[in-house]
Amino acid sequence: MQKGMMVVSDADITSRCRSRNKPGEYMLLPRGNRVEHKLPHFQGVDAQVLTTPQIGALFVEHELLIQPNGGSAKPKSEDLEQFFFVLEGEIDFELEGKKQKMVEGGFCWLPPKNTFQFINKGDSLSRVVWVRRRYEEVEGISIPDPIFANEKDVPAKPVDTYMEQHLTPYEDLAFDLGINLQVFDPGVYFSFVESHVMEHGLYMLYGRGVYWLNGEYIEVQKDDYIYMAPWCPQFFYATGWDKSAYLLYKDVNRDYTQSL
Ligand code: UGY
Ligand code: MN
Numbered sequence: 001m002q003k004g005m006m007v008v009s010d011a012d013i014t015s016r017c018r019s020r021n022k023p024g025e026y027m028l029l030p031r032g033n034r035v036e037h038k039l040p041h042f043q044g045v046d047a048q049v050l051t052t053p054q055i056g057a058l059f060v061e062h063e064l065l066i067q068p069n070g071g072s073a074k075p076k077s078e079d080l081e082q083f084f085f086v087l088e089g090e091i092d093f094e095l096e097g098k099k100q101k102m103v104e105g106g107f108c109w110l111p112p113k114n115t116f117q118f119i120n121k122g123d124s125l126s127r128v129v130w131v132r133r134r135y136e137e138v139e140g141i142s143i144p145d146p147i148f149a150n151e152k153d154v155p156a157k158p159v160d161t162y163m164e165q166h167l168t169p170y171e172d173l174a175f176d177l178g179i180n181l182q183v184f185d186p187g188v189y190f191s192f193v194e195s196h197v198m199e200h201g202l203y204m205l206y207g208r209g210v211y212w213l214n215g216e217y218i219e220v221q222k223d224d225y226i227y228m229a230p231w232c233p234q235f236f237y238a239t240g241w242d243k244s245a246y247l248l249y250k251d252v253n254r255d256y257t258q259s260l
Helices: none
Strands: 020-023 026-029 041-049 058-073 081-088 090-095 099-104 106-112 117-118 126-133 145-151 157-159 162-166 177-184 200-206 210-213 216-221 224-226 234-239 244-251
Touching: 041 200, 041 224, 058 090, 058 210, 081 090, 081 099, 081 177, 090 106, 099 106, 099 145, 106 177, 126 177, 126 244, 145 177
Parallel strands: none
Antiparallel strands: 020 026, 026 224, 041 058, 058 117, 058 126, 081 106, 081 126, 090 099, 090 117, 106 145, 157 162, 162 177, 177 244, 200 224, 200 244, 210 216, 210 234
């Protein structure tokens, strides 16, 4: 046996695994169950794959683990819109030649075909959530310009029973990619069970709670990831003594006729 290798001392390890995959309903992917991959055009970067079309999703989401001096190997441009959110550490981001430092809580949204690259100039690991989807253009509505900001500067508004920050301003119909940050006081729960066509990619930032998904109760905590399929009935209540919050992807502002 390799020195330092983890020895499973408890035969119940699988019964304690919280990861669940219910195709067509939801998937819970705690941090401890995620595996890492390399991606083309990056160096010093490991990627955890969170959501892909294999599960039926119309978006792709990764967590990027960026070592000091790691980042893009060369400028990158894609036919997709993109959203980056810094969970931990920092990155120096360059968009179309313009430089921006992004620290914890920093985020950016890029329209399709923008050329970007980034590097971690810090001396510790940076963790970044990366969401991509195909932008659905609408006649008469122009594609928005890129956004760079920090969630600390985005106003929180009361929605239902909790506070919500729109990181992409999807009150504007030009956005079809909605990212919001939802913050819950301990004990707060939704006022109704949501069921909607929009998919979710949910990244738990801090705190803990119980998610009710299509009839099942699931405990969730910091660093958990949940994919919710269209129409998955969903309900959250926050537990513990402190606030909890998650970063939430949803598709917005389009009429689902694109694939007819
Ligand atoms: O806006 C939403 O769809 C959001 N409230 N859903 C959720 O948090 N599961
Ligand atoms: Mn929802």
